[in-house]
Amino acid sequence: AQSVTQLDSQVPVFEEAPVELRCNYSSSVSVYLFWYVQYPNQGLQLLLKYLSGSTLVKGINGFEAEFNKSQTSFHLRKPSVHISDTAEYFCAVRNYGGSQGNLIFGKGTKLSVKP
């Protein structure tokens, strides 16, 4: 069975500082990986995804993530955060070739950017 672990439930950071949100997964087969962002009282918006190819994936709003197969990780990074990045971030995984219904989410990381 697949699982996703987001190692930090909350990450406070000052504006213009770099940030890394950590995500580890477990799966016995190849996977697709995703990061979603959720602003207060809104739905989830796709930030970026890894399907295949280059392990460094660039997404919207200046975020990027690196797929590390040996460490089964997909950490999200941004070199300089803004107040507007304050939100909850979810890592998710789906088996390569698996049912489209089987998207497994982590429990989320709340990013709080302080001035």
Added chain:
Amino acid sequence: DAGITQSPRHKVTETGTPVTLRCHQTENHRYMYWYRQDPGHGLRLIHYSYGVKDTDKGEVSDGYSVSRSKTEDFLLTLESATSSQTSVYFCAISSPSGNTIYFGEGSWLTVV
């Protein structure tokens, strides 16, 4: 934004009453999903559909039923609502490749 509309967006209901949440899409996508979101649990799949009248259970399907009589509509029904079903419910649809899932704005349900 993917064309997904959820209704109602907010509802308060009493324990034991039936509740139906509706998800409407304008994208003509085959796959549709219902998730619930609870603090400390992230999002968990309730049911999903892979076509008209084709549905399957997800991780937390007990107490819920679904129906899909048209491609564009996916209904989630709580036959007899309980306080443990107080949650935010999200509908989602897949891109044709299945590699991206798009979410609606959510339906806040409170069972008192």
